[in-house]
Amino acid sequence: MKNILKTVAERFAKKPPQAATAENAAENVGENVGNAAENVKEKPKMFDVDTDITVRSLDLYYGTFQALKNIDMVMPKNAVTALIGPSGCGKSTLVKSLNRMNDLIPACRITGEVIMGGRNIYDKDIDVNLLRKNAGMVFQKPNPFPMSVFDNIAYGPRTFGIRKRGDLSDIIERSLKSANLWDELKDRLHKSALSLSGGQQQRLCIARALAVEPKILLMDEPTSALDPISTGKIEELCEELKQKVTIVMVTHNMQQAARVSDKTGFFLMGDLIEYGDTAEIFAAPKHERTMSYISGRFG
Amino acid sequence: MKNTCVEVRPQKSETAAKAVFGFAAVFSVIAVFAIIFFIFYASVPAFREIGVFNFLFGRLWAPDKEFLPVSGRFGILPMIVGSLCVTAGAVLLGGGSGVFTAMFMSKFCPAKLKGVLGHLINFLAGIPSIIYGFFGITILIPVMDRISPTGSGMGILASSVILGVMILPTVTSITKDSLDAVPREIFEGALALGASKEQAAFKTVLPAAKSGVLTALVLGTGRAVGETMAVLMVAGNSAAFPTSVFSNIRTLTINMVLEMAYASPGSLHRNALIATGAVLLVFILILNLLLGLLRRKKRERRSREKPLNIPDEGGAAPAKSYNFRETGTFTRLLKYLSAGITAAIVLVLTAIIGFILIKGLPAINFKFLFGPSGNAGASLRPAFVTTGMLILIALAVALPVGIGAAIYLSEYAKPDTRLVKTIRLFTETLAGMPSIIFGFFGVIFFCEFMKMGVSVLAGGLTLSLIILPTVIRSTEESIIAVPHALREASLALGAGKLRTIFKVVLPSAISGIVTSVILGIGRIVGESAALIYTAGAVVYTPDALTDRGASFAVMMWMFSSEGLYMSYAYGTAAVLLIFVAVLNTLIALLKNGFERGKKP
Ligand SMILES: Nc1ncnc2c1ncn2[C@@H]1O[C@H](COP(=O)(O)OP(=O)(O)OP(=O)(O)O)[C@@H](O)[C@H]1O
Ligand SMILES: [Mg+2]
Numbered sequence: 064m065k066n067i068l069k070t071v072a073e074r075f076a077k078k079p080p081q082a083a084t085a086e087n088a089a090e091n092v093g094e095n096v097g098n099a100a101e102n103v104k105e106k107p108k109m110f111d112v113d114t115d116i117t118v119r120s121l122d123l124y125y126g127t128f129q130a131l132k133n134i135d136m137v138m139p140k141n142a143v144t145a146l147i148g149p150s151g152c153g154k155s156t157l158v159k160s161l162n163r164m165n166d167l168i169p170a171c172r173i174t175g176e177v178i179m180g181g182r183n184i185y186d187k188d189i190d191v192n193l194l195r196k197n198a199g200m201v202f203q204k205p206n207p208f209p210m211s212v213f214d215n216i217a218y219g220p221r222t223f224g225i226r227k228r229g230d231l232s233d234i235i236e237r238s239l240k241s242a243n244l245w246d247e248l249k250d251r252l253h254k255s256a257l258s259l260s261g262g263q264q265q266r267l268c269i270a271r272a273l274a275v276e277p278k279i280l281l282m283d284e285p286t287s288a289l290d291p292i293s294t295g296k297i298e299e300l301c302e303e304l305k306q307k308v309t310i311v312m313v314t315h316n317m318q319q320a321a322r323v324s325d326k327t328g329f330f331l332m333g334d335l336i337e338y339g340d341t342a343e344i345f346a347a348p349k350h351e352r353t354m355s356y357i358s359g360r361f362g
Numbered sequence: 363m364k365n366t367c368v369e370v371r372p373q374k375s376e377t378a379a380k381a382v383f384g385f386a387a388v389f390s391v392i393a394v395f396a397i398i399f400f401i402f403y404a405s406v407p408a409f410r411e412i413g414v415f416n417f418l419f420g421r422l423w424a425p426d427k428e429f430l431p432v433s434g435r436f437g438i439l440p441m442i443v444g445s446l447c448v449t450a451g452a453v454l455l456g457g458g459s460g461v462f463t464a465m466f467m468s469k470f471c472p473a474k475l476k477g478v479l480g481h482l483i484n485f486l487a488g489i490p491s492i493i494y495g496f497f498g499i500t501i502l503i504p505v506m507d508r509i510s511p512t513g514s515g516m517g518i519l520a521s522s523v524i525l526g527v528m529i530l531p532t533v534t535s536i537t538k539d540s541l542d543a544v545p546r547e548i549f550e551g552a553l554a555l556g557a558s559k560e561q562a563a564f565k566t567v568l569p570a571a572k573s574g575v576l577t578a579l580v581l582g583t584g585r586a587v588g589e590t591m592a593v594l595m596v597a598g599n600s601a602a603f604p605t606s607v608f609s610n611i612r613t614l615t616i617n618m619v620l621e622m623a624y625a626s627p628g629s630l631h632r633n634a635l636i637a638t639g640a641v642l643l644v645f646i647l648i649l650n651l652l653l654g655l656l657r658r659k660k661r662e663r664r665s666r667e668k669p670l671n672i673p674d675e676g677g678a679a680p681a682k683s684y685n686f687r688e689t690g691t692f693t694r695l696l697k698y699l700s701a702g703i704t705a706a707i708v709l710v711l712t713a714i715i716g717f718i719l720i721k722g723l724p725a726i727n728f729k730f731l732f733g734p735s736g737n738a739g740a741s742l743r744p745a746f747v748t749t750g751m752l753i754l755i756a757l758a759v760a761l762p763v764g765i766g767a768a769i770y771l772s773e774y775a776k777p778d779t780r781l782v783k784t785i786r787l788f789t790e791t792l793a794g795m796p797s798i799i800f801g802f803f804g805v806i807f808f809c810e811f812m813k814m815g816v817s818v819l820a821g822g823l824t825l826s827l828i829i830l831p832t833v834i835r836s837t838e839e840s841i842i843a844v845p846h847a848l849r850e851a852s853l854a855l856g857a858g859k860l861r862t863i864f865k866v867v868l869p870s871a872i873s874g875i876v877t878s879v880i881l882g883i884g885r886i887v888g889e890s891a892a893l894i895y896t897a898g899a900v901v902y903t904p905d906a907l908t909d910r911g912a913s914f915a916v917m918m919w920m921f922s923s924e925g926l927y928m929s930y931a932y933g934t935a936a937v938l939l940i941f942v943a944v945l946n947t948l949i950a951l952l953k954n955g956f957e958r959g960k961k962p
Contacts (some may be wrong), residue, residue, distance in 0.1 A: 079844075086837070104702070115403065122737040162554060164550065164553065164554060167553070190688070192556045192557065192558050192688060192690075193556060193688065194556075195553060195554055195555065195557075196556030197556075199554065199555070200554035201545060202550070202551065202554075204547060204954070206548060206550070206551040207551075207570070208546035208549070208551065208552070208566055209570045210550055210569065218552065218555060218557070218565070218566070219555040219556065219557075220686070221565075221688035222552075222556060222557045222561055222565075222682070222689060223556065223687060223688065223689060224685075224686065224687045224689045225684055225686070230684060234684065259851065268551070271551075271555065271850065272554070273554065275555060275556060275686060276684075276686070308692070321500065
């Protein structure tokens with residue numbers, strides 16, 4: 064196991080272009096922050112630029128149990144990164160550590176770095192709320208609020224100070240369109256979101272996340288509770304959305320990973336066993352265990 | 363080969379058992395109907411003689427002024443207004459604080475503190491009304507006297523404060539439960555959108571728990587409108603229209619409990635008092651109706667916003683950029699407010715307990731507790747004896763009936779049939795009836811109609827109706843928690859349903875039954891309004907069930923209302939508080955033991 068880790072780490076150490084990207088991004092943000100600090104006395108707006116995500120030697124413990132072991136990976140911008148692996152291997156844990164939803168678990172302890180737009184999101188002065196605005200999340204089970212479709216999508220914008228009805232309407236239309244839901248819902252904006260079908264609810268949750276213009280979209284098995292047709296629609300959506308946002312998606316479905324993702328990471332018991340271009344991983348995995356997992360021998 | 367006819371006999375007894383349990387289950391329906399019937403029936407003469415309109419809208423209440431025409435002497439409009447004023451004040455103060463406290467407990471406070479606060483709230487709920495009233499006259503009123511422009515602190519504001527503290531536990535615990543029941547995904551969904559914890563709590567979780575919050579407020583309203591002994595002591599008691607928050611007022615309940623003492627049986631005055639009870643009952647029934655509606659109302663609700671009319675530009679909308687900025691100052695203030703209110707409540711509770719113990723404990727000695735009691739000098743001996751008798755009578759009736767009803771509801775009835783819904787509705791209606799209504803029903807039905815006279819027996823039977831809903835609810839909860847596998851195991855061994863219930867289900871549900879017994883005892887020990895006119899208010903120790911006898915709370919009322927025995931009143935209050943603490947501790951221990959037992 065240790066060897067594998069080392070190889071993975073080495074692989075990344077040998078990839079200068081990506082490291083450079085991260086540094087560039089860091090500089091860009093540095094400037095942005097500088098400007099903002101001069102103009103208005105506001106907290107730095109984190110990575111208001113398209114961004115990739117760099118995870119550096121991340122260890123995560125739930126109490127004494129180590130759920131993630133020394134993870135190193137770069138999830139490139141404008142691409143879909145799929146995380147696969149058997150149940151309990153830490154996929155959800157990793158996604159949740161990308162927008163610090165793990166903060167809600169008292170026993171959870173993290174070391175290492177997650178860098179977005181040049182900032183380690185675990186730094187003390189990071190504004191967690193802004194982080195979560197910029198790294199939207201879609202959960203396994205659709206979780207619309209018990210409000211109207213309109214209020215659901217308006218929730219995020221309202222939270223961030225958008226009050227004018229015209230603006231809200233505009234955002235709602237745009238978000239619903241981005242989630243390919245506008246035609247289905249434009250006449251039902253004031254119906255309860257709970258009256259939608261499961262697939263519609265999940266796309267509504269995507270639209271809700273998009274309404275605050277995130278740069279990153281984290282999805283934890285977004286289609287596992289849905290029928291094949293709804294699943295297809297969400298996969299198409301990812302294809303379109305990655306033009307604008309960096310997508311990280313957990314999936315149990317090998318075909319789905321192969322279909323929608325550009326990069327794939329395979330996890331096993333908290334270790335990142337193999338990470339690389341999806342096409343390569345599925346055509347010629349370097350590790351036996353990856354091979355047996357994607358060919359369906361365990362998991 | 364001995365082939366016994368085992369199949370015939372058990373079936374018969376099973377059918378009989380089902381019928382018995384079924385009767386126990388509809389008992390609360392019958393009880394509610396009986397209460398409504400007897401109170402309305404007994405008020406018919408008053409309505410007829412005075413006239414419904416004159417009674418409800420009359421502005422003068424002067425039963426002694428014989429020279430006035432009957433139609434003008436008995437008007438209860440000032441009291442209706444009084445009841446509405448103090449109820450509104452109580453719901454505003456106590457209901458509002460209750461919701462904030464619940465928010466603090468459910469969303470902002472550390473887990474350990476949450477447990478402690480839960481116990482405190484339960485304690486607050488267990489304190490008898492008479493103690494609240496007593497705290498009112500001894501502490502609150504002197505303070506209010508200073509603030510009041512009229513120099514007298516009694517009135518709407520004081521009543522609202524006391525009632526607010528009294529309904530707070532109800533509102534808090536129901537609101538907290540419904541906040542806790544909001545799926546975690548909803549809270550996390552809001553956080554994942556970048557909302558702060560406070561924003562997620564106040565703008566997502568609280569709206570999602572809306573129907574629970576409303577239910578809590580309606581229950582609180584019912585409690586406030588029917589509360590008697592506490593308001594009696596702080597309202598100032600003048601049957602006039604209020605002009606300011608310091609105006610003295612009289613509520614419907616005060617009118618009932620105060621004048622019943624000297625209205626002679628069969629007189630128009632007494633009938634008019636019962637009719638006052640009928641009016642109060644109508645208010646309570648309306649609130650119950652509201653509760654039913656709330657429960658039925660589905661989550662589906664239409665947003666109030668008008669439909670949009672956006673021209674569809676085929677996805678080519680110009681990408682305007684918005685200035686997202688962090689908000690949340692307001693919700694953060696709300697959070698601090700919640701914490702502040704919770705702290706204030708803890709303070710008030712500590713003040714009540716501390717004050718009463720400091721003043722009351724020195725009064726407690728052997729002679730005060732068990733010495734002889736009579737006109738020469740009073741002790742709590744009659745209260746011990748009377749309360750013991752009351753508990754025995756009330757439990758002897760309420761336990762079998764309540765357990766039977768719980769068995770029927772959980773083991774026999776198909777869930778969600780109309781019958782079950784009706785039974786539940788009526789059980790809850792019974793649970794929501796004010797003590798004073800029970801007291802009046804007891805007088806009309808047990809004392810007079812059943813000819814028991816004012817006696818410990820009549821008081822005990824009245825109490826059995828009061829504690830019945832608690833017994834049903836907590837037994838049923840624990841029966842439902844018995845795993846299905848246990849029943850199947852027993853049935854698979856060939857045991858009949860009845861045997862399974864008595865040998866397997868009930869023993870496993872024992873903690874719920876014991877809890878209901880303790881809750882019942884707590885209620886009985888602190889009860890006053892329902893007992894004054896059914897069991898009596900005397901300082902003698904009863905020798906038989908047919909004698910009069912006063913419970914602890916009634917004795918405390920006698921001590922404090924005469925103003926002569928204040929140290930006795932403090933002493934009784936301390937004794938009552940100790941009871942409440944012991945009973946609450948027992949319940950908490952039971953619950954802990956039960957939960958530990960459930961863990962593998
Ligand atoms: N809150 C928690 N407290 C303690 N342990 C946890 C917690 N959440 C997850 N774990 C443990 O961490 C490990 C990784 O869990 P995680 O949910 O990340 O797995 P997963 O790969 O997403 O699995 P699945 O495919 O079943 O969703 C598991 O062993 C799990 O039991
Ligand atoms: Mg998972």
